Amino acid sequence: MHPAPSVILFSTLSGLGFGFLAFLGWGALLPSGWHAFFLWGLGYGLAVAGLLAATFHLGNPKNALKAFTQCRTSWLSREAWASVATLLILAPVALSDIFTLGLPRIIGQIGGTLAILTVFTTAMIYTQIKAVPRWHHWLTPVMFLTFAVAGGAMLAGMGLAPVLLLAVGAILWAVWRVGDKAFARAGQTMGTATGLDRLGVPSVLDPAHTAGNYLKREMIFVVGRKHAAKLRKIALALASVLPALVLLMPFGIWGIALAAILHLAGALAARWLFFAEAEHVVGLYYGARG
Amino acid sequence: MTSLPQSTEKRLGLVIDLDTCVGCQACVTACKGWNDGGIGLSDQDPYGADPSGTFLNRVHSYQVAIPDAPAQVVTFPRSCLHCDNAPCVTVCPTGASYKRAEDGIVLVNEDACIGCGLCAWACPYGAREMDAAQGVMKKCTLCVDRIYNETLPEEDREPACVRTCPTNARHFGDLADPESAVSQLVASRGGYDLMPDMGTKPTNKYLPPRKKGPGTASPLAPLLDIKATGIAGWLDRMLGKL
Secondary structure, eight states: OOOOHHHHHHHHHHHHHHHHHHHHHTTSSOOOHHHHHHHHHHHHHHHHHHHHHHHTTOSOGGGGGGGGSOTTTOHHHHHHHHHHHHHHHHHHHHHHHHTTOOOOHHHHHHHHHHHHHHHHHHHHHHHTOTTSTTTSSTHHHHHHHHHHHHHHHHHTTOTTHHHHHHHHHHHHHHHHHHHTTHHHHHTOOHHHHHSGGGTSEEEEEEOSOSSOOHHHHHHOOOTTGGGHHHHHHHHHIIIIIHHHHHHHSSOTHHHHHHHHHHHHHHHHHHHHHHHHTOOOGGGGGGTOOO | OOSOOSOOSOOEEEEEETTTOOOOOHHHHHHHHHHTSTTOOOEESTTSSSOEEOOSEEEEEEEEEOTTSOOEEEEEEEEOOOOTTOHHHHTOSSSOEEEOTTTOOEEEOTTTOOOOOHHHHHOTTOOOEEOTTTOSEEOOOTTHHHHTOTTSOGGGOSOHHHHHOTTOOEEEEETTOTTSHHHHHHHHHTOBOSSGGGOOOOSOEEEOOOOOOOOOOOTTHHHHSOOOOHHHHHHHHHHHHO
16 A cells, blocks of 8 residues: 555554543643643644644545544544544643643543544554455554554653553564465455456456556555565664663653654654555456555 | 445446457447546546556456466456445545445545545455546446436447447346346356455456367468478488588
């Protein structure tokens, strides 16, 4: 699948933002005044920047409001509702923290839970796609949720953050291990795609078209896969191991900032791989397993 | 609404005969020609160095290695299969993608499409292409603007690809009716679904190429084993010794 920068930025930034908002909503740390303004601003900034990046992926964004209409069947529509509901419900909690208005914490807890639910809906957009076997697995939402919770815990300065960051690494490893066999396990070949397996073993004679098209650009992405092994090591180090080590050092707030920058870079690498390594079964018609 | 209908009255679709298709691309051209009218299917750099465009129908060609028989070339048209369990419909966040309860045709309401591309991701068959100029999703409409169009002569009220096919490899009809010509064809020729394990329950069916007999030696083969005699034979021997 084509690793579009808009979608990579969207899922990485909003995942981190909603993860942090969950910790703020639940009252993991109870800031006030300018301190609260800065922390809530960071959470909202990341979440909203991510959502804005997502709109750049749309070919016809003027209809974006219609995306709220189909939550009965569509995970993308559910995500639209969950993200907007989270941002609206947490807004008074943020104001209450900043101006110490003493709003009941239960509102923050509802908003914080919705924030995690938002990340789950994002993950389900990919998980539901049966035609991309690497994504169609329960480890996909586990991976998105672990990233959000670990990133949120890291920004909130929780003592458990290094452990959660190491859990991100373990989940990434599991996702790659399972994912590498996913396409073969799905059992689709050029033979089943064309039905010519009942005759013999097909292979491409002439391409259907000599020039590129939307399908080849969007779903049969092969550029850069040779660097995948290196990128996996980089993603593992930056997203998981290094920020966990930095957080264990007595660097205080600067340690959190450094860990956050490392983790975000690693998360972007991991998310690039999530798209670039995902193979769509339509590639079978073109003789590409991907 | 992106909920799928429980069942549809008719199941209009295509039956494509891979035995008679010769891969002439006439269906591709007729499809593009008919659907290019009105809102259109855009092309990018059509006469330049890197042409690209939106098509609703593509014809692939494959060579099939068959054990103990000569290899076969199969040309393979690929377009929307108007699935009963269409994954492209349920993923749509705006309701632009829908399946008609009356005849089962899967359509896109372009006025509601946001161009997110999720329906194209959900389709295992690559039936949907985003129009690069309009930013909305395009797909086969089963020529819904022809098949019910009473201003057209009756023989033209079928999809443009079917109307144009010079070898009659494409058939259009109601696959819910077991008595229809297309259903009879599917029954008699062993029509099949593409990637049935994907759970999409396609309406369109493909008829397999008939098995060819064993390869026979060319009638010209004896002529290949020529022995030179007479002067030519003497020359052949002498030149061979040089």
